[in-house]
């Protein structure tokens with residue numbers, strides 16, 4: 461095979477054409493939508509792999525930050541990974557991922573995350589499921605909920621965005637809505653609490669269609685917003701971006717969606733597992749139309765353990781022995797001690813240090829599933845992704861317990 465080179469896009473005609481071809485043969489995307497994708501990602505975040513003088517593969521970065529234990533961990537979101545059809549099966553995809561992981565380390569991202577078309581390819585380099593994105597579906601009328609005396613305090617302000625174009629969403633609007641995506645008080649793990657241009661495009665605009673929505677302003681600023689695609693599917697209002705940080709904001713979103721019930725039978729919305737909107741439905745609840753797992757890969761284990769939060773009142777201690785063949789510098793023992801929800805964590809232990817700590821042994825897949833709280837230590841032990849004594853498994857379960865992580869955002 462000719463020598464492989466990983467490089468940023470030059471944003472010239474040849475690279476733009478390579479992106480269109482790789483997107484078409486990877487995902488069947490129309491050339492027109494690919495132009496929009498490229499604009500949303502931004503040429504500076506597009507990477508190519510050249511095999512000799514032929515452009516053979518691509519991948520792209522999006523800026524994102526995930527909530528882990530109530531704190532936001534900066535991450536590199538990966539999207540638009542495609543190896544040219546003539547070059548598949550020869551290790552180029554693996555080379556691309558290894559280069560992207562190295563770049564993530566240089567950029568100071570403890571995590572990278574993605575939605576996978578094939579788990580096997582990503583698991584081979586240490587990715588594992590670390591959250592879920594659900595698409596819920598309910599009869600629109602089911603969102604008709606009773607008024608609460610507090611609800612009059614919110615003022616609905618309509619917003620509309622133009623069809624997805626090369627013009628980015630309005631920065632002033634993004635600044636108003638951004639705090640809503642941190643999830644409010646309490647833990648909503650996995651949310652994309654920080655987001656760059658690409659995710660805002662997804663939340664506020666649609667491919668080739670304008671979106672319509674509303675911001676619910678309270679006395680101290682926005683408490684909720686919701687953008688919908690009125691042409692999502694037959695008889696269906698499709699929610700794009702939305703978030704609420706107060707109970708009255710959540711009720712306002714539900715009631716606003718119910719206002720479409722005379723002409724739309726169904727509403728669909730994206731959310732993490734345990735969408736708060738589902739708890740408002742008075743009668744039959746809703747169905748989950750689609751579930752997409754989100755995969756993460758830990759790039760810097762010490763930084764993740766030190767920067768993530770721990771549940772208030774959590775206490776305990778455990779050592780995690782990590783064996784990471786793809787990022788061998790990460791292999792080692794990490795000691796975590798948490799008292800009253802505050803951690804002295806993440807430190808890499810010397811071989812003989814803290815030998816008294818109960819210890820679990822994981823590879824990168826077990827590590828990320830454990831420390832994000834996506835899968836409990838006991839369940840990981842059942843799958844062979846974690847090894848440890850019952851005492852160590854119980855300690856790890858206590859430290860990393862929390863609601864199931866997930867996000868409404870997709871990239």
Ligand SMILES: CC(C)(COP(=O)(O)OP(=O)(O)OC[C@H]1O[C@@H](n2cnc3c(N)ncnc32)[C@H](O)[C@@H]1OP(=O)(O)O)[C@@H](O)C(=O)NCCC(=O)NCCS
Pocket residue numbers: 485486487540541542543544547548549550551552553554555575576577578580581582584
């Ligand atoms: C998925 C894709 C990127 C893989 O690229 P590739 O260059 O063929 O992959 P590699 O040759 O580097 O394979 C690396 C490993 O993953 C495995 N693998 C690759 N594709 C796989 C698949 N679809 N299913 C199962 N395993 C797969 C390989 O067998 C190899 O395993 P090994 O190291 O044990 O030999 C490529 O097939 C592609 O571009 N597909 C279309 C677009 C797409 O699905 N992109 C991913 C979007 S999330």
